[in-house]
Amino acid sequence: MERPTVLLAVDGEAESYFQALERAGFAPTRATDGSVPDGSFDLAVIDCDLGGDLAASVYAALQENRTVPVLLMLGDGIEVPAGLGTRADELALKPLPPDALVYRLQALLIRGGRHLPTESGAWASDEGLSSAPIAGEGHAVSVFAPKGGVGKTTICVNVAVALRQQTRAEVLLFDADVGVGNVTSVLDVPFRLGLADLADSPPDEWTEAAFEQCVTTHAASGVRVMTWGTDPAESERISVDLLLAALRWAKQHHSYVIIDNHPGYDDRTMAMLAVANEIFLVVTPEVGAIRNSSQFLELARKLGLGSVVKVIVNRANHGIELDDMSASLGLPISATVVSNGPKAVIASNEGHPLVTKYPKERISDDLHSVARLISAPDSQPVTQSGASPRRWWGRIGERTSHA
Numbered sequence: 001m002e003r004p005t006v007l008l009a010v011d012g013e014a015e016s017y018f019q020a021l022e023r024a025g026f027a028p029t030r031a032t033d034g035s036v037p038d039g040s041f042d043l044a045v046i047d048c049d050l051g052g053d054l055a056a057s058v059y060a061a062l063q064e065n066r067t068v069p070v071l072l073m074l075g076d077g078i079e080v081p082a083g084l085g086t087r088a089d090e091l092a093l094k095p096l097p098p099d100a101l102v103y104r105l106q107a108l109l110i111r112g113g114r115h116l117p118t119e120s121g122a123w124a125s126d127e128g129l130s131s132a133p134i135a136g137e138g139h140a141v142s143v144f145a146p147k148g149g150v151g152k153t154t155i156c157v158n159v160a161v162a163l164r165q166q167t168r169a170e171v172l173l174f175d176a177d178v179g180v181g182n183v184t185s186v187l188d189v190p191f192r193l194g195l196a197d198l199a200d201s202p203p204d205e206w207t208e209a210a211f212e213q214c215v216t217t218h219a220a221s222g223v224r225v226m227t228w229g230t231d232p233a234e235s236e237r238i239s240v241d242l243l244l245a246a247l248r249w250a251k252q253h254h255s256y257v258i259i260d261n262h263p264g265y266d267d268r269t270m271a272m273l274a275v276a277n278e279i280f281l282v283v284t285p286e287v288g289a290i291r292n293s294s295q296f297l298e299l300a301r302k303l304g305l306g307s308v309v310k311v312i313v314n315r316a317n318h319g320i321e322l323d324d325m326s327a328s329l330g331l332p333i334s335a336t337v338v339s340n341g342p343k344a345v346i347a348s349n350e351g352h353p354l355v356t357k358y359p360k361e362r363i364s365d366d367l368h369s370v371a372r373l374i375s376a377p378d379s380q381p382v383t384q385s386g387a388s389p390r391r392w393w394g395r396i397g398e399r400t401s402h403a
């Protein structure tokens, strides 16, 4: 099986990039003097700051015969040089750590409909998968917060069910909070296998049938659920590759994939964020959560993921006002969910989604609105602010809403 080939036209970081790409299963080649070495390339990385016209000449030579998706690296405040950049290309701001380069290229591959390499250096060679009829490229939404306990799982479960009610399409709820995720304790589904059960198998056994075995269905809604497993002791064995392969399969066979993530910046979570079509950043109206979210947004912008983030405010009626949150984060608030502790606890204890257990409550309306961000993506945000983030921590605690 062939590794995806990457042309590397960069200066300073070349060696660490080269090694990181090799470790991640890519086959990198250096472009040293502005000429493109022989061979056909699946992807390329070009540093726009390369001296003279090097960047432009590598770019032109590369695109001579066919379109190759390129990650263009730019210094802060530098414009893309003339002649570079098409719709297939993406931008990355420097400095770009080697791990981030790997995620970006994995994302480019997945978006281009290609298989991912595995850490062992071979393609994930599931023949059954590659010849299977493709239901269409599903839309993956990663629900994330750098802080624990802000409502990610509650939002994931209810948005998955609401989305299913709104569209009747195939929806997969993917529990990628490896080690601690608890989708199946909030949503009552019969447990089958989890991804942990595939962790010891080589990638060529990660077949369509194997992934299908890890799916269970929530009978009342028809939402399909895939989990990492149940035993935290097994969690270390679940690799980034396995999660990415599962997600690729999930996107091929479902119209929507809602991913519940771990709160943090571990490799698995970063991979789930990098390859998602959208990231729903869940924030509660508290200084700590906003501060952490601001830091995440800074990182997301550096990694080129800023444009796919939507902010969802949970427990929105208690705490800092939405306009202030929006200004602090430099993004509009796309949707809000009110607080309703008693109902949330009962629903979760019974294993029922709020949206079906309490369909008439405001919290269920709100959760439906979050789902409509996916099913009807042209809906208007709750606040309009998209200005650049302003320094806020000196004053934000002073203004709170009084709902």
Ligand SMILES: Nc1ncnc2c1ncn2[C@@H]1O[C@H](COP(=O)(O)OP(=O)(O)OP(=O)(O)O)[C@@H](O)[C@H]1O
Pocket (backbone or CB within 6 Å): 145, 147, 148, 149, 150, 151, 152, 153, 154, 155, 177, 181, 263, 314, 315, 337, 338, 339, 340, 341, 342, 344, 345, 348, 363
């Ligand atoms: N809008 C809400 N109103 C009232 N209670 C809520 C709301 N959203 C979440 N909760 C409750 O808050 C608790 C934490 O929610 P949840 O488990 O969804 O957070 P999480 O971000 O997934 O946490 P973790 O980081 O631990 O995975 C749960 O008890 C849940 O029922």
Ligand SMILES: [Mg+2]
Pocket (backbone or CB within 6 Å): 152, 153, 154, 177, 181, 182, 260
């Ligand atoms: Mg959770």
